[in-house]
Amino acid sequence: MDVAHFCGNNAVVNRVEAPVAFILVNDRKDFATFYETPQTRYEGFFAAHGDTFIKTLSRIVKHGDPERLEFYHDGNAAARRYGAKTELYSVVPNEPVLVYEASGKDTLLVRLDIRDQFYIPQWGRDYVISEQGNVVVVRYSDDRVTEPVYLAILHDGVFRSLGSWVALEYARDRQRNSEPALLYEYELGEFSAKRLVFAFGANEAQAVARAEKYSGFTRFDLLKRERTKVKRVGKRVDNAEKEIARCGAQDALDALFIENRMLAGMPWFTKAWVRDELISLPALPKERASAVIEKYVHGDWGGGRLPVIFGGHNCCSDGLGLLSWAILFGRISLDDKDKQALAFKLMRAIDELEETENEYGFIPSHERESWMDSLARTGYPVETQALYSKILHLGELLTESDYYEKKRATLLKNIHAHYFIDGYLHDRLYDDTMRPNVFLAALFAPELLTKAEWESCIDRVLPALWLEWGGLASVDTRHESFCHVSVGEHDTSYHNGDSWFFVNNIAALVLRNINADKYAKYIDAMLDASTREILWHNYAGRPGEISSARTLESWGCGLQGFSAAAYVYLSNREPIRRRSLGSLFAQPSKWQKGRLQKSPAAPFHMF
Structure with a gap:
């Protein structure tokens, strides 16, 4: 047909x-x-x-x-x-x-x-x-x-x-x-x-x-x-196809947004999954993005973790970090009242997270709390630590306390020392398995490594994950758990082989930011594969969730929000380092005398 x-x-x-x-x-x-x-x-x-x-x-x-x-x-x-x-x-x-x-x-x-x-x-x-x-x-x-x-x-x-x-x-x-x-x-x-x-x-x-x-x-x-x-269309993906796919991705985000929340996907992820919503937030129009953030600022969430689904009970280890990243990367403006409310919540959350830290200042992810939730993946995932640095970064910007900045600097130093081994970032502390989470870490905290170190990391990891049709496997293709065919609702392949379109789009964006000329072949192949998937696979005109590793297919949820957002980031050629480190909080604020401060002697104090 x-x-x-x-x-x-x-x-x-x-x-x-x-x-x-x-x-x-x-x-x-x-x-x-x-x-x-x-x-x-x-x-x-x-x-x-x-x-x-x-x-x-x-x-x-x-x-x-x-x-x-x-x-x-x-x-x-x-x-x-x-x-x-x-x-x-x-x-x-x-x-x-x-x-x-x-x-x-x-x-x-x-x-x-x-x-x-x-x-x-x-x-x-x-x-x-x-x-x-x-x-x-x-x-x-x-x-x-x-x-x-x-x-x-x-x-x-x-x-x-x-x-x-x-x-x-x-x-x-x-x-x-x-x-x-x-x-x-x-x-x-x-x-x-x-x-x-x-x-x-x-x-x-x-x-x-x-x-x-x-x-x-x-x-x-x-x-x-x-x-x-x-x-x-011909064998090569042209600009008209990319433009239609970009419109399809933007329309997908519009289709999933209602009031102050974004549904994760359709036809079955029809709830506001926190991780999906926050990864997608910077791709939303400012008014909608601000409405989502307002929900979190004034919502009822305690401790250092956010729920998997807003209003739910099961928690994810990356939710609060993604909220912090989304505010920073999305350059979300907050008024003084919201800044103060968020500062209180964030300081309490950091207090609780500090109680869970190991000797290096890393925070744990419990069983199935990371985005790779078909795996236990307990311990200290690299992207969770990268996101912890965003929590501390936002804490410093909200409170103007150097406590958080010093803590963040120590954390980044320790991540470098204990994860960047043999020229690449390990997936977890003491786990040298190669997975595409290094690209998520690069999106969330590009300051983890220098440009030369990122190239070293990519040169080690990319060949181990690369799929010739233009995607990344979710685990090293030489790993014993690698599965080349998607088996759907069985856990065998979901995070042990299946290629995730949102990860592929983020990886291509990271490569473009680090060295567009050197990695041009990979960037073009991933953009072309994602474009073809949007236009010609499963839900025509809408970004899907996953593909088998063996060939470009479209399985999982037919309309997937964070796949759409990541395609928009890639299409827009977002400048990762500038977006991640820049912030509207740097602008002068009327909220000065009421700022919160933190010091080791006074963990929670307003003056």
Whole structure:
């Protein structure tokens, strides 16, 4: 099948053999995602409902195989072409409504799989069907969705009820060892129509009103716009592809942001994961980035660790460091009140972290607390220490106390002494395994090493991790635990071979900052691979999560936030050292007399 992208005046097309889907997300974060054939239980139309998502429509089935999928970046719509026939999907901006339009009347089989996003009831799935003129109303409940929810389907033709159950096997779920990979779905019936409007509601009246409200909603005008001739791509990735991919990455960040939080990804990482949100924060518009930081400044988090998911209980060892890095790298402005509130929290957190330090001033990561959370990775990961230096850096800037600056200088010296051995940074204290975390350390704290030392480190690590298609393995390819094929939800390959697109993008950015000429081959290869993944793999036009080591593929979550952010950093050629060490805190502040100070004799004192 051909896949085409339309973005502004750019239009490109490519032949794609692997299954490709589209995803459409509205302002409420309702989303619709469909492959050509059933691939995963996570495809369908999902409506935001309270603190979860309700899956509604599973699929619209029509006869024939599509020849081309078209993704309209500036219209939040996707079309499939079947010769002279065309079908188009779009979601309305502010309500849980999916609109299906076709160029001509056809027989359309509608399958439903109404349920909570992550819960699959075995029994008691109650579908009650009624009709109100040209609207089919579905009432649904089960042992999790105890309060009925409603789906109204407005049509412009004839409806024939079926009410049967059909077993479907999902090929991608099976391949990524994600069970259950076989489920029963409900065949509602067949519509002889050219237009269907699917509207979700908490009650019947709300669902029907929404369907009728958008009875005339159309995006078919997108198909008729005059555009630059569609260019078939060649073997080399050109600037038009990179520009469309950059727009896709930026749109992905927009799709995941709501109010003061950024969801980690879709279709299943639909919570605000702290690590993902903070790594992505500097790529957000300033107003949104500031709203996220405000949440942390005034949020309820104690101790020296942040939760894995904001509001949750399980902690991550890198969360507070990422918050500090995001403020510094993102050049986030704080008013005096917020500076003072953050200073109090940070000083208390550092006090608690100091109690956990070892003899070198390193802070530990407990089992599965690092970003490589499929591994125990207990001990002292290198990127955690780099981020600890950012906590101390922010502490010094907030309080103007040299206690934190001296402590930071000692920490950096000790990291250099105990991690930089044999010309490269070890992954953990006393663990010389080569992993790509050295590139994260370089992003977070480029001052760890000199330029010459970073080159030495890269010259040792890069060949051990390099994958010829343009990525980095998550462990040395010679390591006994290295797995060259992604095995999905089994832990075998996730952080022991699988290549992470956010890491690849960061690594390419680091290489560009250290020596762009020397590492040009690697930088170009990683940028090209990430561009191809965004445009032509899995979710067309959206950055994914991981690839197998053996070849460029796209597995894991189809729309991944920190992959998008890292691609934006790489596209923007961000100056790492200047961004990491510079700060808006250097600007004059009215908050002077109320500054907090710390000294060994007075660990918590305001004057």
